[in-house]
Amino acid sequence: MDFMGMMKQAQALQAKMAEAQAELEALEVEGEAGAGVVRITLTAKGDLKGLSIDPSLLKPEEKEILEDLIVSAHAQARAKAEAATAEKMKSVTGGLQLPPGLKLPF
Template sequence: MPDFLGMMKQAAQLQSKMQAMQEELGNVEVEGLAGGGLVAVRMTAKMEVKGVKIDPSLLKPEEVEILEDLLVTAHADARRKAETAMQEKMQSLTGGLGLPPGFLGFGS
């Protein structure tokens, strides 16, 4: 017969670790770059955008479309890095449990 009390205790510990990890993810920041660094987007591993930097050379009316494209690219780069950071944190949390990817709502 499975040790249900032990399983419940493990589940409670995992929940506590998940809450701590969520707080920690808010402190992990990544930076996405585009245009060789002309545009940068800084965000947390919780996908909250914290800042945007734009090189002044892009602030010309004829460069608007380029700037828009670079912002989208920098945001996508930052998002990929944030997702990687989140997955690494989840792996360290659930590494010994043998859970499938995405089981706790993270990852793919």
């Protein structure tokens, strides 16, 4: 067993993981609802970066609709962020099979 070779591979994987983390922090995804009248921008890490609301929704009687659209747009953006994260981690680990429930990054 080549212990030094394994250590080098582990260090290379660690460097790739750090690079992937930096890329994911910079990657932004957008979710929308109501045919685009509400838009939310998140980083792939899930940080809210922006919220856009069409002025037509800014009526007191539309409050509940607006709230629902914001939740829907956020859910869509979050799903895109999770998919981007999963794809990036898959490319970093080279398809390494991880135990169920174990998510990268730790």
